[in-house]
Amino acid sequence: MHRVVALALPSVVAFDLSVVAQIFGHVDEREHYSFVVCAERAGPVCSTTGFGIEAPAGLDALAQADTLVVPGFGPLDDPSDAVLDALRAAAARGTRIASVCVGAFALAAAGLLDGRGATTHWEHAEEFRTRFPAVRLNPDVLYVDEGQVLTSAGITAGIDLCLHLYRLDRGAAAAAEVARRMVVAFHRPGGQAQFSHRPLPEPGAGLVRTCDWAVAELHRPLSVHHLARHAAMAPRTFARLFRAETNMTPMRWLNLQRVLEAQRLLEATDLAVDEIARRCGLGTAVSLRAQLARHAGTTPSAYRAAFRSSG
Structure with a gap:
């Protein structure tokens, strides 16, 4: 049983969190994955869209994670020292760590992206570069796989990244079934461009x-x-x-x-x-x-x- 933990920081982007839940927490996946949402402290977490989310677990849940995913959040201030220490400890244990959209700001603040390639939403690329110059940012791709640490661009690129993680765990055919269930593209490679303000x-x-x-x-x-x-x-x-x-x-x-x-x-x-x-x-x-x-x-x-x- 592969344990996936989503860390909901205030104010969490509800869509980013729901992507992780839909892929790893779906009822069809309960033979393969356990899924839990955690926060700095168990309890309600506000979202960027105005409604609250209940996190049943605190940071202790990260100690049991095989995969840790940090959805986007806002404003993009550095998380608390407790959160940053928990992220560093998870990385030191060898936990696979991923971010969706601007969740990359949390990983970068913890130093987990220093010297690595990474991506985030194109709108926040300049702020990211200014704050984290040690990260090799590529805002023109859907996701970046650096082995233990992976990052994705905005919104639907989180689906691509999570399907990529699923494909690594369970193979291409099983990932295709999940994509079919979600009615999304089976495979968009990480190197594909973000579709931002430029029309096709x-x-x-x-x-x-x-x-x-x-x-x-x-x-x-x-x-x-x-x-x-x-x-x-x-x-x-x-x-x-x-x-x-x-x-x-x-x-x-x-x-x-x-x-x-x-x-x-x-x-x-x-x-x-x-x-x-x-x-x-x-x-x-x-x-x-x-x-x-x-x-x-x-x-x-x-x-x-x-x-x-x-x-």
């Missing part, structure tokens, strides 16, 4: 259709020219618009989709690694092993052993 380019819907087509054609040796032809664009125009919308190149995105499909097939089928590599367009078992090691830090056989039952 007009051809955005065309790019979505091309992405859907590419996922259905992963067994083929696709190139930027193939994708651009499907979108009825010049290759350079397609690549520029694709990067503007996703913050990654078309080929990097395509390679990630191939790895995700390989993970799904390892979980859900008994196909040989060579056949999975062929179906995903990765070519050979050697290439699949290299890509899986890069993206998931494991081998096909180890991944299958870990997640086959979940799938």
Whole structure:
């Protein structure tokens, strides 16, 4: 049983907290996760949206956490010394620690992000940089995974981060089921751009259709020219618009989709690694092993052993 604790600081952003609860505290997850909301002291916690939230536990709950998530809060003053000490103690124990949106300000105030990459809501990026210059802030992505410590951007990026955590715990197929239950995108990579004040380019819907087509054609040796032809664009125009919308190149995105499909097939089928590599367009078992090691830090056989039952 993996223990997830959400630390609600005053005034907690209710949406951020509800994302963590919906993924790890849902009734369907009670065989896999225990979930509790804690505060500096057990009892009511105000929210940024005007209603109170009851936290049944105090900071002692952090000592039992396998994963600790800090939702956004406001104003963005440093938390109390008691909270900061509890965060540092959790990190020293090896607890996996994540923040949603401006929850990153609490992690940074505790020194947990010093020397690490991190993100937060783009609106507060300049304030964050000024207050925490030792953090390598990247406000242009959805989330940053630094191993033990992870941070996400604003609002719905918290969903992406929590699904990423779930995927690390239980595999791609199980995470896809949670995404389906929540009616959200199965996988938006952390490197994808935050959609802030900049409107999406007009051809955005065309790019979505091309992405859907590419996922259905992963067994083929696709190139930027193939994708651009499907979108009825010049290759350079397609690549520029694709990067503007996703913050990654078309080929990097395509390679990630191939790895995700390989993970799904390892979980859900008994196909040989060579056949999975062929179906995903990765070519050979050697290439699949290299890509899986890069993206998931494991081998096909180890991944299958870990997640086959979940799938």
